Amino acid sequence: MSARGVLSSQEIGPGSDGPVRRAVYYCSVSARPDPPPARRFHAWLAALALVACAGLAGAESLGDLYTVTVPYTGDNDAAFREAMRAVLVRVTGRPDAPDMSNLAPLVTQASRYVASFRRAAGNQLSVSFNGAAIENAVDASALRPGATSGR
Numbered sequence: 001m002s003a004r005g006v007l008s009s010q011e012i013g014p015g016s017d018g019p020v021r022r023a024v025y026y027c028s029v030s031a032r033p034d035p036p037p038a039r040r041f042h043a044w045l046a047a048l049a050l051v052a053c054a055g056l057a058g059a060e061s062l063g064d065l066y067t068v069t070v071p072y073t074g075d076n077d078a079a080f081r082e083a084m085r086a087v088l089v090r091v092t093g094r095p096d097a098p099d100m101s102n103l104a105p106l107v108t109q110a111s112r113y114v115a116s117f118r119r120a121a122g123n124q125l126s127v128s129f130n131g132a133a134i135e136n137a138v139d140a141s142a143l144r145p146g147a148t149s150g151r
Contacts, residue, residue, distance in 0.1 A: 065087075065090055065091065065131065066087055066091075066115075066128060066129040066130070066131040066134065067126065067127070067128040067129075068083040068086045068087055068126070068127055068129075069120050069124045069125065069126045069127075070082045070083045070086065070124065070125055070127065071123065071124060071125075072119065072120075072123055072124055072125035076111070076117070076125070077110070077111055079117075079125045079127065080110040080111045080114055080117075080127060081107050081108070081110045083110065083125075083127035083129070084098070084106055084107050084110035084113065084129065085098035085107055087129055087134065088103055088106060088107070088134075088138075091134060091135070091138055092138060100141075102141035102142070103137075103138070103141055105137075106134065106137055110129075113129045113130050113133050113134055113137075114127060114128070114129060114130075115128045115129055115130045116128045
């Protein structure tokens with residue numbers, strides 16, 4: 001190196017094994033450093049999000065909670081009542097919910113809560129109920145999942 005801190009042409013020349021050539025060589029073959037901690041954190045976070053989404057793919061959606069397929073014998077009202085019984089068990093988590101005095105009106109008036117229905121394969125009827133109306137009626141009955149019945 002010259003006195004002024006600039007490399008001379010002899011030190012940089014072709015075939016020379018000067019300091020610049022050595023620096024370039026060492027930089028090109030050195031191992032890549034570990035990614036910064038933030039990058040590793042984001043990678044783990046993305047992987048966790050993918051796993052969580054995959055787990056939710058098999059979960060029952062809220063709309064499916066209020067849709068039931070029941071046997072159809074030609075009587076819509078009977079099918080609606082049977083479907084409402086199944087939905088009340090799902091919503092409350094209690095097998096005796098349809099028979100409880102404070103929820104019995106929902107079963108007897110099930111047709112009032114029907115949002116849509118259609119024939120399904122195998123002599124079945126698929127019934128979708130108004131979920132908000134059922135939730136309001138269950139809330140008004142003071143029945144929450146795991147609560148004891150008032151009978």
